[in-house]
Amino acid sequence: MPALAGPMTDDETLRAGDVLSIACPFTAARVERGVTWDHVSVRWPWCTGFPLNPGDGIPFSIELLMRPYAFLGPGDEVADAAGRAWRFDGPWDWAPFDGEGPGAGPEWPLVLLTRSGTPCSDSDAETVAAGTATGSHQETVRRWMSLTEASPTP
Structure with a gap:
């Protein structure tokens, strides 16, 4: 990445x-x-x-x-701290697999499950874990909004 x-x-x-x-x-x-x-x-x-x-x-x-979520690519699948599984299709395009709405987004830290539909490497998993060890999805959104003076749209 x-x-x-x-x-x-x-x-x-x-x-x-x-x-x-x-x-x-x-x-x-x-x-x-x-x-x-x-x-x-x-x-x-x-x-x-x-x-x-x-x-x-x-x-x-x-x-x-x-670059929000620079450590993720479209199609990556992750599990969040709340136990929900998600598909990442872009920084503002998260699809939970449980059928519930996305709410406030995934809860950090995240665990990379697959990369574009295939098992992920240990290195990729470690990069995602390190990138989400602190902070939150909402902090990422707020930082992006402060830089752009815009609101993300899915």
Whole structure:
């Protein structure tokens, strides 16, 4: 699984729930059209449009600030401290196997049961146990909300 936070590498894939900081260094720019109280059209020396493309020459950086449940992947199955079994399909997409609603989410610590439908390795199980030894699902949600100023949706 990728690192929890830090500068992104070219081979990393973004996941639902990732919190990113995208920055571009200060650069002198030219105002193309008149300035009003709510709009200005600026021409950057490297580019004039969107989206960001790593090969377009714009010197931007992307930093991964938070990846909720970086130690889990879609399809992983876990047992929580309350004895419930869950399928993880994303940080805000938890499906309990007992037919009850998800409520406040899984209770930590978690025990990895399977990884994508196959038995998990001891190393993967230890990583999940260590990642959920302290804290809670609700603390993860609150931290994500404080960074994004948004509310997760399933």
